[in-house]
Amino acid sequence: MTSERVLILVEDDEALAKTLKRSFERRDYTVLTADSHAAVLSLLGNHKPGYAVVDLKLGPESGLVCVQSLHAHNPEMLIVVLTGFASIATAVEAIKLGASHYLAKPSNTDDIEAAFARSTGDPSTPLAPRPTSIKTLEWEHIHEVLKDSDFNISEAARRLGMHRRTLARKLAKRQVG
Incomplete structure (x- = not known):
């Protein structure tokens, strides 16, 4: 398989994984799913994805280990980290380990594809704090x-x-x- 439209989805929430998989397949991606680091390594033995969406918290595991392995496998891969537990520390580590973007949940397929399209930084990003009640x-x-x-x-x-x-x-x- 070529890496052109192959996406690996690393998510331990079955319902979310199924929803995202269907949505990306409708957009002509070939989607491979994994729910753990071991499953990611198994998939990388036979495939060369060009895109990845990685949940930060995979049960007891950290998705950051997956980000590191995916980046090591293909440094050109566009990796988006999704999380419901966003923090500055994990965002910085995700980027250092090879992620292209870091998105807080809830994010949809449009948000993820927009993140894939933005492969460079944007210096005009507003410095407004994220309002949280x-x-x-x-x-x-x-x-x-x-x-x-x-x-x-x-x-x-x-x-x-x-x-x-x-x-x-x-x-x-x-x-x-």
Whole structure:
């Protein structure tokens, strides 16, 4: 396979992976999927993708290891890191390891393709801070703790230092996804 329109999608969330795969296939990409670093290495043995979309948090693994392996396999590959847990530290490391762009979730196929198209930096990017409400920060923290506790509400509530019913009420107001 040539690397022209071959994309490797590294995502451990099956529903998101399936959605992105279908969307990229409609745009004439050949999409290979992997849910771990080992799966990425296996795919790289037989394929030479020109594009990659990598989730930063792959269960217990870091997607940064995948970024490093993908870049080592093909330094010309355009790699976009997607994350629901964006931070300056991981953005810097992703770029150092070979990622072309770093996008916060939710991002769609249009956002990712736009990132592939922007292979150089943009000095006119505005320096405005990303507005984040306290409710959004709280929700992101709750979701991260939930994911780390395998979505066990009792365990997540213990780790968050709140009553299980309080956490259940918060979750009922906003769906986990």
